[in-house]
Amino acid sequence: MSKSIKIHFLGASGTVTGSKYLIETPEKNLMIDCGMFQGIKKLRELNWQQLPVKASTVDLVLLTHGHLDHSGFLPRLVKMGFNGSIWGTAPTLDIAEIILRDSAKIQEEDAERANKDGYSKHDPAEPLYNTDDAEKAISRFQKREEAEWIAVDNNTRVRFQYNGHIIGATFIEIDIYGKRFVFSGDIGRPNDALLRAPKKPKSADILFIESTYGNRKHIEEDTLGKLKQLIDETIQKGGTLIIPSFAVERAQLLMYLIWQLHKKNLIPASLPVILDSPMGARALSTFNKYPEWHKLTEKDSADMKDRVHIVESFKETWKIIDDSRPKVIIAGSGMVTGGRVLTYLQKYIGREETTVLLAGFQAEGTRGRQLLDGAEEIKFYGKYHQVKACIDILHGLSAHADQTELLDWVSDIKKMPEHVLLIHGEPQSLDMMRVKLKDTYNWSAHIPELYEIADIQL
Known part of the structure; x- marks a missing residue:
């Protein structure tokens, strides 16, 4: 009697965020x-909806890495009835915890501010989940070694x-009844x-x-040179260089780059460089804890x-804002x-002497994308703020493989996969990747839609 496996595409299907995939096997359901x-x-409203599968039926969650768009729904899943374990590498789970x-x-x-200032249409505004929900999810974390096969049951193993x-980031290999499923995560x-x-x-x-x-393909640029140029211009204008940054890796x-400029005496030693991101x-500290990674x-x-001042409290944030000296934040x-x-x-966004330097992918609908696209005003905290600051971007810092690197990543797979499924991309990126895989390897790829269910016969 033949067996089948169902794959539920619960996120990052036709879009970049919300990564969630459920493999329904005869024995276990793995997310x-x-x-x-x-x-x-x-897209954000999808976070508030019930999943089209029961959370209580999920036995195990496997995390490729700790970023919010790969781990941030976990407290909500637990709230919905998930009662299983959550596996990942040690640094991934440390990052996810943070x-x-x-x-x-x-x-x-945000909910407290919305209720105080009255700018939410919900009365009262509520958080998607709270600190207690997060702690319940974290209590289910189980650290697993990289590069070692781990048995889930008699017919399933993961690596x-x-x-x-x-x-801490990984791709995940899952062997189920002799079939190998490979989830790239973010490469x-x-x-x-x-x-x-x-x-x-x-x-x-x-x-x-x-x-x-x-x-x-990522634009090749002299990242250090551009960063130095923008810092020099900031000092000359007597302004502030603000770099919105992902807390992990970026x-x-x-x-690291600013330290390199400092070591080479390319920026003044007196220039304040501030990291105001508790996360x-x-x-x-996770980098210090896992040097082998x-x-x-x-x-x-x-x-x-030592070169960067790390802000300890929100009170200190306001002192920095009131400091009129040129600085990097x-x-x-x-x-x-x-x-x-x-x-x-x-x-600062309404000041011409300010530069806002974007340093990574800006998803559709985010304020970062609005700034990148030349918005004259952006809305936050219930108000519109005029954009007079200079907006720039560092192209060389992406932590994601580009088209050429993605094609190279699969180059060691000699036997054509039975199914190639393109995920975690906006429509144009997905379709172009489909074409390139066909042209390069003669692989036919499918672009699943959100909530699509694929049936894989074993």
Whole structure:
């Protein structure tokens, strides 16, 4: 009697955020990633809806890495009735722990602010989940080794494989009844300043591959040179350089680059460089805790940290805002969707001497994308703020593989997969990646829609 496996595409299908995939096997139901939707309102509203599958039927969650769009829905899943375990590498679960606590706190604060200022249509405004919900999810974390096969049951085993991107990130191989399912997660870059090159899968019967940059190659630029130029211009204008940053990997990479400029005496030693991201500061400690996962030496980490002032409290944020000296501020969040960066932008975005430097992918519907697209005003905290600041972007810092690197990542798979499924991309990127896979390897790829169910015969 033949067996079948159902795959439910519960997120990051036809879009970049909300990664969630459920594999329904005869014995177990495995969810790969459990991310929050971000970006346009239509996507964010999906976070509030019930899933088309019962959370109580999910036996195990496997995390590729800790980013919010891959782990941020976990407290909601637990709230919906999930009662299983959550597996990931040690640094992934440490990062996810930081991110979930921070996400819960931000949502609580946003709801409190909305109720106080009366700008929400909901009465009262409520958080998607709270700190207690986050702690219940974190209590289910179980750390697993990288590169080792782990049995789930008699017919299923999983393996986490180093994938660059951020500390702890992996792609996940799952063998079910002899069929190999490979979930790419987010694929890192081969020449990252902080992380080693991603491993490559050797075989895949069913391949799920991210396509964030499936339609483009990253622009080659002198990242250090551009950063120095913008810092010089900021000093000359007597302004402030604000860099909205993802707290994990990006904030640490920016610190590293600024430290490099400092070591080479290319920026003044007196220039204040500030990291105002509690989550970014905690993520830095994860780098120190897991030296085998990155390239930095212990001394490099210490010296880099010494060059940057790390903000300890929100009260200190306001002191920094009132300081009129030229300065560099690195603050979350990377797509300007929330976090401390909004507090700075509230005061600085209307000033011509301010530069806002975007340092990563800006999803559709985010304030970061609006700024990148030339918006004359952006809305946050219930008000519109005029944009007079200079808006720029560093192209060389992406933690995602580009089209060429994605094609190379699958180059060791000699036998054509039975199914290639393109996920985690916007429509144009997904379609271009589909064409390139056909042209390069003669692989036919499918682009699943949200809530589609695929039936795989074993």
